[in-house]
Amino acid sequence: MNAPSRYELFVLDEGEKPVEVMEDTKIPNAATVKILKQDHTLGNLIRSQLLSMPQVLFAGYKVPHPLHPYFLVKIQTDGSITATQALEEACTKLIGTLSSLEQKFKREFSFKDVEGAVPEEAYGTADATSTWASGRDYMDF
Structure with missing residues (x-):
């Protein structure tokens, strides 16, 4: 296949700069x-924050090609x-x-542990004769 290994998509090579600014x-x-070495997740987060x-008039990002592990932010x-200060x-x-x-x-998960409110079953029911066990699903309510 033409796709590079997953390791190459996220780990910087020696001497490779993670960010390059072009005026x-x-x-x-x-x-x-x-x-470099990032994808849509970080690109969209940065764009929306910008x-x-x-002070920002325009902000957008694009991934030029899916096989190249970088994106451009304008x-x-x-x-x-x-623009550098804004970034x-x-x-x-x-x-x-x-x-x-x-x-x-x-904090939310520590409250659940303290209160003991974590249910034993996935849907929070303790008996097998519950609504979920009877063959109904969430769309039946």
Whole structure:
């Protein structure tokens, strides 16, 4: 097959830079950022965080080819900050959001462990004569 091994898609080679910024000469206050060894997940997160910033006029990403493990992010700002500063700020906010989400997730599961509210069966029923065991599914309600 033509597909590279999965290892090559996510691990940087020696001397390989994870991020490369190319200033756009045709559009003012714009840049194209090439992010290596990442996929749509990170590209969409960065794009949506950039679009939530009032200084950013345009943000979009694309994966040029599915066999090449990188994506390009295009950023245009209003001139009050550079595209690189906008990217740094967006990534900092994303890291904060994800760490907050992780804390909330861990807190919720620690509450369930303390309360003993974790059901024995997958659907939270203790007996075999329940609704689920009788052949009905969630669409029957």
